[in-house]
Amino acid sequence: MAKRQKLDDWLKEENLIRVQGWARDGLTMDQIAYNIGISKQTLYRWQERSSDFLDALKVSRDSADRQVENALFKNALGFKYVEQQLTDTGEVVDVEKYAKPNTTAQIFWLKNRKQEVWREKQNIEHAGGVEQKIDLSGVSDKDIEKLAKMSDEE
Incomplete structure (x- = not known):
């Protein structure tokens, strides 16, 4: 136990x-x-x-969470950092490098922080009044095709 x-x-x-x-x-x-x-x-x-x-x-x-948020932000903007490298003579030197902005981090940030502008899914509202449901179970495939052609012509 x-x-x-x-x-x-x-x-x-x-x-x-x-x-x-x-x-x-x-x-x-x-x-x-x-x-x-x-x-x-x-x-x-x-x-x-x-x-x-x-x-x-x-x-x-x-x-x-804060550390990850800060890292994401830093990656989205790009940043400088120092890397130690070994020279041909065996000496260790500090070399300043630059990490370019990360597009994926930018997209992720914007989609989460500014959803109304950057989300991929757009919500479209219909201003035609009450939503109606039409039962087409009794309509033949041929008639549905005719209706589809008529709506394409409009």
Whole structure:
């Protein structure tokens, strides 16, 4: 039989660090609960009972999210960085390089930040009043083809 997990055991520094790492690595609440050996409902109760436990989950997730957001933004705009290289004489020198703006990062940013302008799917509203549904189950294929040709001519 598995050992019953207690919140007090998970409030010890080494266990809080473990939980922080899982949250920072992007594990879901289900996965974190599984790793601890508890249900997701118990995990939520522990968050309510202990601000230290809640912070271990929340701060790590927020920090990781911010780091990724900053990296995406930086990649979208392009950036300079320093890379160490070895010369022919064996000396290590710093070389400044430039990473060009990443088009994929730009598209992702715009589609998420300015959805009304950049989304691919356009919503078109019909101003013709109430939507009507017409049952064509009794109409022959030949008659439907005639209707289609008539609408093409208009």
